[in-house]
Every structure is written in structure tokens, then in C-alpha cells.
Amino acid sequence: MSQDKFKGRPKMPQRPVRERIRDFDEVPTGLEEWAAVEEARRCLQCKRPLCMRGCPVEIDIPAFIALIAEGKFDQAVQKMKEKNSLPAICGRVCPQEEQCERECVLGKKGEPIAVGYIERFIADYERDRGVRTPSRSSPNGKKIAVIGAGPAGLTCAGDLAKMGYGVTLFEAFHAPGGVLVYGIPEFRLPKSIVFGEVDYVRSLGVELELSTVIGRSVTVDDLAEEGFGAFFIGTGAGLPYFMELPGENMNGIYSANEFLTRSNLMKGYRFPEYDTPIKIGRRVAVIGGGNVAMDSARTAVRLGADEVCLVYRRTKNEMPARVEEVERAEEEGINCIILTNPVRFLGNQNGWVTGIECIEMELGEPDESGRRRPVPIEGSEYVIPIDTVVVAIGQGPNPLLLETMPDLTLNRRGYIETDPETGATSRRGMFAGGDIVTGAATGISAMGAGKQAARSIDRFFQDPDTFPQWR
Amino acid sequence: MAQILVKEVLTPQIKLMVVEAPRVAKKAKPGQFVVIRFHEQGERIPLTIADYDPDAGTVTIIFQEVGKSTLHLGEMEEGDEILDFVGPLGREIEERQFGHVVCVGGGVGIAPIYPKARALSMLGNRVTSIIGARTADLIFWEREMRSVSDELHVTTDDGTYGEKGFVTQVLERVVKEEQVDLVVAVGPLIMMKMVSLLTKKFSIPTLVSLNPIMVDGTGMCGCCRGTVNKECKFTCVDGPVFDGHQVDYDELMARQRTYLDEEQRAMEIWRMKKVEEEPTRVTR
């Protein structure tokens, strides 16, 4: 695998390990202008660009890349924003290696265009110069409630506001951004970027009502009475799953949601300057192999743990986390204990966890997901001594809001069923998208769903009689 | 933002605030709580809704100053704004005709027992209430409790007021002498544990209201989890009211001590700051 043959694909500059593990500042520093332009020039400008097929929101990738190659950065931003209103975020957290970059023809030879790096470059270029407010239609007097201020809700609210709708965005937490704010750490996605995007959405006229739990503080029916004519639900997949193993409620065992929320949203890493404490032991084990697990493990390193390990029941090949993130985690000294599954947690007299009893696994036949199913090896149990555990094995739909709408059709796993064409739910005038429909997925697919729903809601208002009823 | 309309000092360490929160007031039911955060660096803390008035759009909270956050909150004055006032959260207590109900409130738990006693009394239940605290200084709302109870007993551990001893000792007497159909207990975990042990012996259905450490209060973090009837439950969405006979109190007591060191440290820093600012104010 000689790399030199393909002169080109730049490496993302990043801060050295020794420096970055001491703080929560961003790790990759972004391409320089010349590098971004050079990379843009490498693009073949395919007639039938495969990259676009891999993009969940169908960004005109060759077009914006061409503009960058020509140095027309302002126009490149415009082009990008036709389809993606949050490029500074997507350029950082999208799994491009599974989307546009996987499809890119140059990828067949091992060096796809670094679409993500270029995207980040152009978004940062715009941010450094101050975001402009695009024109918006005059208000049409129609009120829409968007529930949940994650990427799905923010995108839907922004698009509708541009069309002239009066949008109120309701958020349960005291800060908007969803997972981007409470889940993804500062060192991967600086919060100032998310809040910048939120400010942009507000500048479009969207009203933000924070600390309002829909279903508890106010119900959808109350909102309908207040004059809201359509709804978008983008409440995400925020319910943490536990392993349901003996000892799991002991002290020192966190769900990833709690661990990350304490650190990110509540700024626990700055305790006691901030009031919210977070406990970090000397030896931390994170259970899981996805982005959430990587984020938790890398957070634990920065909080000062001596040793951090990931416990994952399959092998590194099956880890759902982004390859780049697994690499960075390993660079930061995180030890991947693969083919290993916890069977119970051990603790001391005071109720604190002291170890995880694990069993070794081997890969058997592939399961529904196509990944080979891990099977326990009998008699291989052993104990990993630790004093903090973060359980990052996945999230589900939070039933809090859904319970208040018995007429809403959910699927077997408790997610909302929607018309794939429109995002409409079984309840007329109610749309949904993002993780609450798909299950834990990606920021970009959530944004795509928000966009789609905004278009549908507009159609619904234009001509409610012909709007197709779902189920 | 929620403005503090009224502040009352109930005892030197227990304060009451009436807060303007129309949305919460409109939906509140006995048994529910709010999560509040009152400054930019603040943590999110759960407080039971002690009273609410949907017409006036107000919610009453009562808290004991036990840590940095509650000390800080206690310094806020009428007219000040609470940054975030989220609720009502949790499930409401089932309100119906049970017969003879004994309501037990311990310490600052007297506050959350009040709306429950009132609701149960209004539904025609016979309500016997027992409120208790460590010492006379910590007893509050005796008059309020009396107004919603057919009978009221007061205890203090040190005998400085009412009957000397624990609430359980009165409860034992009551259940031995009379038919009791339901016991509702709110207070320190250890009190709820003792109450539940006692009522289990007499096979009296018992409800307790748990108050674990929380973050979001909406089921998103699992910080508030505990074992109830051998299952993992999230207090903020599955509770806070549970069948007292099914709760694993020892586990919850351990979980409540998770941040003891941090709490102590935060409190020391807070006290030192206060000494620097205004040396005469710190009397304890």
C-alpha cells in the first residue's frame, strides 16, 4: 500500500497528543487555505459524481469544490448552504469515510477527495468573517412548533423561518444543540460553533423556548390550542441503555449520557468553578465501541484518569465508531480490550464499583446487522480492576413525549413511524425526523430529515387537502 | 426565567420561595417536582413542588440549605430571577379514596408531604399526619399540615418540640390502634426505609417519594436510577413515588453519597468566599 503514488490527499493537522490530552480544546486544527485549494484541484469534476450519491443531503459536492479550486470561497459557501445549513458542524462530525468519500471515484485507488476537510475549511472561512443573514420571505402568519433543538429541529426550524413561517423551537435542556452540545465533547466540536449556528437560526426569526419539556410543561394539544398549526418532532434518541447486569447501579458507574452531559453541557471538567461534579477514578473502563464510547474514553483521559480502556465484545473491524476517532483514541493511550463482554460488576462495602468481571468472546456467524455475532467462550471469565465505568452501549427513544400522544404510530422499538417521502407521521399535521425516527444515527441524516420535513410542512400548508395521509 | 415573588425563612436553614412559573403551575400535580438552575455555572437540582396555584401562575418550593447550591439559592431574594425552572416533572401520585391515610413527613420532607395530604384529604380520605425533625428549629408548616389533616402528630429526635423520638414510633402506635389503608412517607431515605419496614410488618400499602441526585430530570441520563422490585427504575420519569416495600434503600443511600467529597469542597470554597466578602454574615 504505497501512498506516495497518489500525491495529494492531505493529512488533517492536529495538536500533539501530549498537549491535547491536558485540555478540552479542539484536536484537529483544520486545513490551511493553500492545502484546501490544492486538494480541491485534485477533484476530477466527474460528470456523474458518485460522491453526491453518498451524501445524505445531496450537496452538490463537485460544484462547491470547483469554486474552492478557483478561490471563489464566498460562492462556495453559498453553494454548500443550498443543501447544508450547518457545514461547520458537518465538516467536523460527519462520517465522510462512510458517505461521500467512500463513493468518490478516487477512493477506488485509495485516496478519495477529502470532502470533509474541505467542507470544514470553507465553513470556518465563513465563520471567521461573520455569518451573513440570508434573505427570508415576509412572515405569513402561520405558527409551527418544532420540538427538540438538535440538528434535526434546528434545521427544520431554520428552513421554515426562511419560508416565512413563525417558528417556535422548544427545548427541554437549558441550552440548544441536542447531542451536539450535551454529547459530543468540546475537543471534537467546539460549542461556540454550535451556538454560532443556533444564533444564525435565531437571526432567521426562530423563537427559542428553552427549559420547556413538551409532554410535561406543556402538551402538543395545548400548543395546538395556542394556535400552532403544524409540529415537527426531533427529540432524538436520548434514553440510555444499561447492560442490566448485577451491580450496575453501584457508585462510579455512569451511562455515557450522564458522563458526557456532566462534562460537556454542565462543564463538570471545570468543577469547582462550575457546580456540577464528575467523578473520575484512576482506572476507567468504557463499555462499547461507537462514537459515544470514544468520546467518553477520550473525555476520561482529559479528566485525569491514569488508565482508560474500552471494553468491546467484537473486534476493532466491527467498531461502529469513526476510524479517525478510534485512531485518535489509541494515540491518546486508550487501550482497546476487544472480544470481551462484562458479565457483572464488583464493588466494595460502600457501594463503589471496583471491577468488572468479563468473559472472552469469539466471532461466530453473522447476525442481522451483517456483523459476526460474538459468542462467549465458556470458562474464560476474568476481572478487570477499575474504579469508574461508563456504559456506552446505545440509546433508545425517550417515551416521555410520545406517551402523551397515544394516537401516534410507533414501531416495535418505540421510534416514530413516518412516511419516508415526506416525514409525515400518523397524526395529521405532525412530522418527525432525526434519531427519534431512525434510532441513533448521524447529525447529517438528522439535518436531512429536518430539511425534508420543512419542505413537507410547507406543502401541507399550501394545500392541506391533497397532502397525503400517512397510515 | 422565573422570578422569585415571595421568600420566607421557615427555620434558620429551611427557606420557602414562591416563584412565578405559569406553565409549571398550570400542569403541576401533587408528587411532581421541578429541576432548577439559577446561575450560569450552576448545577441542575431537583426540588419537589410544595404548593402551586394555577390561577396565580405560581409554584412554591421549599429547601433546606445543605450544600453549596442550596446555600446559594437561599441567598437569592424576592425579585431575583431563577435562570431555569423546568417542570412539572415526574409522575403524579394516584389520587383517590383510600380510607384512612397516614402521611409521614420527615425534615424538609414536610414540604412535599403537604400537597399530597391536601389532595388526599380533599378526596374524602381521613388523614392522619406525622411530621418530625431532628430538633424544634427544623419543624415548619405545622399549621398548614394541621389544616389538611384530621389529626397531626409532631416529633423531634431531641424532644425540643412535640413528642421526643422518631416519626416511626408514632406511626407504630397509630397502625396498632387503628385501621390504616395507606401510608405515604417523604423524608430522608433512612426514615422512608424504617417506615417501610414497619408497614411491611403490618401489610399496609406504602408510598414513598425518592429524591436522588439528578441531572436532566427527563429520563436522559440514568443518574437517578435505583432498584425497585428488582428492576432498574429512573426516579425522574418512573417516579418519584414508588411502592415503599419494593425500594432498595441501601443502594440509594450509597448513590446519594457519590459526590460527598465534591460537595464538601464546594461548600468550603463557598464559605471562604463568603468570609472574604462579608465576614459578619457567616455565623455557623
Ligand SMILES: Cc1cc2nc3c(=O)[nH]c(=O)nc-3n(C[C@H](O)[C@H](O)[C@H](O)COP(=O)(O)OP(=O)(O)OC[C@H]3O[C@@H](n4cnc5c(N)ncnc54)[C@H](O)[C@@H]3O)c2cc1C
Ligand atoms: C456522544 C455522541 C457522539 C456522536 N458523534 C457523532 C459523530 O461524530 N458524527 C455524527 O454524524 N453523529 C454523531 N452522533 C449522533 C448524532 O449526534 C445524532 O444522530 C444527532 O444529534 C441526532 O439529531 P436529532 O436532532 O435527531 O436529536 P438530538 O441531537 O438528540 O436532539 C434532540 C433534542 O430534543 C430535546 N428533547 C427531547 N425530548 C424533548 C421534549 N419532550 N421536549 C423538548 N425537547 C426535547 C433534547 O433535549 C435534545 O436537545 C453522536 C451521538 C452521541 C450521543
Ligand code: SF4
Ligand atoms: S467523486 Fe470524487 S473526484 Fe468525483 S466529483 Fe466527487 S469528490 Fe470529485
Ligand code: FES
Ligand atoms: S435525572 Fe437523568 S434520567 Fe433521571
